[in-house]
Amino acid sequence: MVDFPQLELDAQLCLPLYAAARGVTRRYAEALGGVGLTYPQYVTMLALWDADAPLTVGEVGERLHLDSGTLTPVLKRLESAGFVVRRRDAVDERRVRIEVTERGEELRPKVADVPERVWHGMGLAPADVVQLRTLLDRLLLGLDASPSA
Amino acid sequence: MVDFPQLELDAQLCLPLYAAARGVTRRYAEALGGVGLTYPQYVTMLALWDADAPLTVGEVGERLHLDSGTLTPVLKRLESAGFVVRRRDAVDERRVRIEVTERGEELRPKVADVPERVWHGMGLAPADVVQLRTLLDRLLLGLDASPSA
DNA sequence: GGCAATCGTATTGTGCGCAATTGAATTAGG
DNA sequence: CCTAATTCAATTGCGCACAATACGATTGCC
Numbered sequence A, B: 001m002v003d004f005p006q007l008e009l010d011a012q013l014c015l016p017l018y019a020a021a022r023g024v025t026r027r028y029a030e031a032l033g034g035v036g037l038t039y040p041q042y043v044t045m046l047a048l049w050d051a052d053a054p055l056t057v058g059e060v061g062e063r064l065h066l067d068s069g070t071l072t073p074v075l076k077r078l079e080s081a082g083f084v085v086r087r088r089d090a091v092d093e094r095r096v097r098i099e100v101t102e103r104g105e106e107l108r109p110k111v112a113d114v115p116e117r118v119w120h121g122m123g124l125a126p127a128d129v130v131q132l133r134t135l136l137d138r139l140l141l142g143l144d145a146s147p148s149a
Numbered sequence C: 001g002g003c004a005a006t007c008g009t010a011t012t013g014t015g016c017g018c019a020a021t022t023g024a025a026t027t028a029g030g
Numbered sequence D: 001c002c003t004a005a006t007t008c009a010a011t012t013g014c015g016c017a018c019a020a021t022a023c024g025a026t027t028g029c030c
Helices: A014-035 A039-050 A057-064 A068-080 A102-111 A114-119 A126-145 B014-035 B039-050 B057-064 B068-080 B102-111 B114-119 B126-145
Strands: A084-088 A096-100 B084-088 B096-100
Touching: A014 A039, A014 A102, A014 A114, A014 B014, A014 B039, A014 B126, A039 A057, A039 A068, A039 A096, A039 A102, A039 B014, A057 A068, A057 A096, A068 A084, A126 B014, A126 B126, B014 B039, B014 B102, B014 B114, B039 B057, B039 B068, B039 B096, B039 B102, B057 B068, B057 B096, B068 B084
Parallel strands: none
Antiparallel strands: A084 A096, B084 B096
8 A cells, every 4th residue: 555654644734733723722712701702802802902093904804814704703793792893984985993992991901811821831831932933923924925826 | 001011912822823823724725625625624534544444533533633513514525525434333333433435545645745835835944844843742732731621 | 087907895605613412322330 | 130421423503714706985097
């Protein structure tokens, strides 16, 4: 039988990456359950909190590497939960600006300890975290640089 | 205004991990489009090809860190595409064994170059790949070790 | 001004992920 | 035996991801 060593499960980098991302997301989901946010909703709020002015859908997408097909329903759920308001830009009516509400701001201190709680006790040394961060950023650069199709 | 430096987007490790995993998966999806496999279907086939004997649903799930709620529909699609057959275990009728068909075996050489094609040109040095692999495995160990709830 | 090309968002359709539940089959305890 | 607990897969329901498409708003170009 012909072998394909490059297809062995243990030879793959994509699989640990895929599994680790899902595992970490699951931990965040558990930690966020109390405030009623999913992980994508949480990172969306992070992006909005980070900005000085209300972001458009596209600007949120840039920061999270997500497109409107994913973000629109996420933002609608955040809006119906009362954490954000979506408002058409008066100048360019193609744009929709996302404003964080009072209730959305109140969420911020409630989730402030989530990253710490998730990463702590996972046994990853601080040096490893830095290393991992560096390598993932390098990988993202490579993804952005090389052709998408 | 009160600041939460630990919530800044650039301070997060989860986001690059999340974005990198989706980015890599997207590249695989593009490379696999020709043979009609999605990324989860592809890694499922990898797991089945790797094993000497037909695996149960649970055994596939162990290797991929996925549960039956995800795998059952994936396996059904692979079956209706003719790549696998699902058969109840005669000894323990709770188990379903997944057998790779002739057509499923024929897929193997067709996707043999996919990992190489995806990773090449992404600008990641071989040493970085090894490092990343090591750190992700360490992270997965931490995920498995620490409590899920 | 008129009109084609582009842009920004929304919609649609398919396919995951995962928690929770169900239900059948097996195992364990008495 | 016979019942209780456990195991395994399937199902259900919800929320992403993303490609493809649609559509109104805007911009460029004449």
